[in-house]
Amino acid sequence: MEKQDMMLTNMLNMDKGEKEGEREKGRAEIPGAEEEGTQQENGRLMLADGLAERGTKSLSSGSEQQVSNGFNTSTPQSPKEGPGSAACSGGTASAPGGGPGSSVPPGGLRTLVVQQTSLERPRETWSKKMDFLLSVIGYAVDLGNVWRFPYICYQNGGGAFLLPYLLMAVFGGVPLFYMELALGQFHRSGCISIWKHICPIFKGIGFAICIIALYIAFYYNTIMAWALYYLLSSFRPVLPWTTCSNSWNTANCNRYMSTDHNVSWSNSSTSPAEEFYTRQVLQVHRSAGLHQLGAVSWQLALCLLFIFTIVYFSIWKGVKTSGKVVWVTATFPYLVLLVLLVRGATLPGAWRGVVFYLKPDWEKLLSTTVWIDAAAQIFFSLGPGFGVLLAFASYNPFHNNCYKDALVTSSVNCLTSFLSGFVIFTVLGYMAEMRKQDVGAVAKDAGPSLLFIIYAEAIANMPAATFFSIIFFLMIIMLGLDSTFAGLEGVITAMIDEFPHLLAKRREWFVFGLVCVCFLGALSTLTYGGAFVVKLFEEYATGPAVITVVLLEVIAVSWFYGTDRFCNDIKLMLGFSPGFFWRICWVAICPCFLLFIIISFLAFPPEVRLFDYHFPPWTTVLGYCIGVSSFICVPAYMVYYLLNAKGTFKQRLLKSITPVPSGDQYRDYIITNAV
Incomplete structure (x- = not known):
């Protein structure tokens, strides 16, 4: 006994001498009763019930000693699973159930747990669980749910489209969603610094993600500036896009609702809503195309400045403040959607839109598109x-159930898209009824035009048009704000985690500089031809690049980091390991899912056009160059890493794919002594 105690003391003293001045003094703790939500939860304590099981096995082979750092353990357990645990510093602790009748003799097992914590500043956490959930929902539910899903759904077979949509969600979207939540929660790092814990040579993925996020911020917020212009224009007794007597209207402007019996409609006729959008808000008639964008619209510049001001004061202090803002920005859109759904369902002809939206065309499922x-x-x-x-x-918190969060938030996102379809198509059915046209003829516009022309015109012809216009465009702004909060927070977290000594104490100034960069980068989208720039960025600058980046990400995690190691990490957090379904999705199905999208994009590049403007061939080259400018970070960093690493090429290559333990700054020394 004395000899074994002396060995334990020597081992601890040796480690203490190596880490002196870098870590706090070792302290004994009792794992198993860890309080969820504390800032030290990523200490990854080993459970005494798991240790007791090992210690029991060691009794049969004599007196042994086991030492582990807790991170690389092969049998991690959740602190919520064990019925109880004990630890002592130089004392005696019985295994769980080690009372009378226990198979472990009293004093037969001694478990010493010494945790050494770093002196680094504790990581910020969410004030409440709902702050996190609303932030994720607000990020996932964006403008695309309102305009893109309904349009794609009816274009691809109506109700029949729901089958491939759900299959792609189950086998592709949700597994990727779950994977990223688990990675972020376990390693507690942004998209740049996290790669040293997964596969260091892929760190360029993080830089590529940040550049893509900036490109999105350059054009995405401009759409909110358009919505803000509409919102401010709605505070009038008569909405300005309902008449043809304004200064921006042309001789082709015609109102052609059923009550206007004297209107003569021709192919060259335009609605007042279309002219308000194209000639007053965008002023695209003053631009010849991408080669001649024209001047910056000062009205839109002021609107965008106001949008970025809201963004700055919502995220400048971190998730503590943005988590409170999303209680409004993430919930208000659902209230408006319900109001618009009820109003749309009571309009004449609404049923025509619903039938058009959901009527299945099963033959279209044979189309690859x-x-x-x-x-x-x-x-x-x-x-x-x-x-x-x-x-x-x-x-x-380290033991937060991210598995449940992934299922809940992704389900809410999909249901919101489905609900938005009813909101849009009840109104389109009403428009078709008033125009005496088919719903398909009314719903010919896609993208922002569906909101700013078709839906705006429908609202203008409703009773209480001003009220519905105000809440609708306010909803559009809030949907966009949530996504902007999230996108910039991803960049901020990544940069602060990568350069903590430079940026951690200067977050407010860094956020201010980032917002200024985004505003300056968006100036080209505020010109008279800015809508063409928005379309170019949307089609080329972000889509293919981010899909390729995610493909490399899932390959790095599943094939290099290893699915078994990743599942053990999840088990350490949640107390259970992902099943076979998730493993096969991460290893094979998700890469095939992403590769399928990439190949389809390259094989069938989209025809880029906006209004009557067809993008010339050189714009395709420009778009791909913008996309490659972000993705190039991945191979560039690989070359940089291999050139700057020390040792032979084989040693460099081995080091480049060897992860640094994520729990190194919170090392746990577990020593089990059976006597």
Whole structure:
């Protein structure tokens, strides 16, 4: 006994001498009763019930000693699973159930747990669990749920489209969503610094993600500026896009609702809503195209400045403040959607829109395009690969049930898309009834035009048009704000985690500089031809690049880091390991899912056009160059890493794919002594 105690003391003293001045003094703790939500939860304590099981096995082979750092343990357990545990510093602790009748003799097992914690500043956490959930939902539910899903759904077979959409969600979207939440929560790092814990040579993925997020911020917020212009224009007794007597209207402007019996409609006729959008808000008639954008619209510049001001004061202090803002920005859109759904359902002809939306065309499932659109829609709707899920999850308690969070938030996102279809198509059915046209003729516009022309015109012809216009465009702004909060927070978290000594104490100034960069980068989208720039960025600058980045991400995690290791990490957090379904999705199905989207995009590049402007061939080259400018970070960093690493090429290569233990700054020394 004395000899064994002396060995334990020597081992602890040796480690203490090596870490002196870098870590706090070792202290004994009792694992198993850890309080969820504390900032030290990623200490990854080994459980005494697991240790007791090992110690019991060691009794049969004589007196042994086991030492582990807790991170590389092969049998991690959740602190909520064990019925109880004990630890002592130089004392005696019995195994769980080690009282009378226990197979472990009294004093037969002694477990010493020494945890050494770092002197680093504790990581910020969410104030409440709902702050995190609302932030993720607000990020996932964006403008695309309102305009893109309904349009793609009716275009690809109506109700029949729901089958490929759900299949792509189950086998592709949700597994990627779950993977990113688990990675962020376990490693507690942003999208750049996390790669040293997964596969260091892939660190360029993090830089690529940040550049893609900036590109999105350059054009996405401009759409909110358009919505703000509409919102401010709604505070009038008569909405300005209902008449043809304004200064921006042309001789082709015609109102052609059923009550206007004297209107003569021709192919050259335009609605007042279309002219308000194109000639007053965008002023695209003053631009010849991408080669001649024109001047900056000062009205839109002021609107965008106001949007970025809201963004700055919502995220400048971190998730503590943004988590409170999303209680409004993430919930208000649902209230408005319900109001608009009820109002739309009571309009004449609403049933025509619903039938058009849901009537299945099963033959379209034989078309490859339908499956491509389903895969792309679920991917961009859930939003893995933008660094946001990693950042948000990194502020969670270590033992938070991210598995449940992934299922809940992804389900809410899909249901919101489905609900938005009813909101849009009840109104389109009403428009078709008033125009005496088919719903398909009314719903010919896609993208922002569906909101700013078709839906705006429908609202203008409703009773209480001003009220519905105000709440509708306020909803559009809030949907966009949530996504902007999330996208920039992903960049902020990544940069602060990568350069903590430079940026951690200067967060407010860094956020201010980032917002200024985004505003300056968006100036080209505020010109008279800015809508063409928005379309170019949307089609080329982000889509293919981010899908390729996520493909490399899932390959790095599943094939290099290893599915078994990743599942053990999840078991350490949640107390259970992902089943076979999740493993096969991460290893094979998700890479095939992403590769399918990439190949489809390259084989069938989209025809880029906006209004009557067809993008010339050189714009395709420009778009691909913008996309490659972000993705190039991945191979560039690989070359940089291999050139700067020390040792032979084989040693460099081995080091480049060897992860650094994520729990190194919170090392646990577990020593089990059976006597």
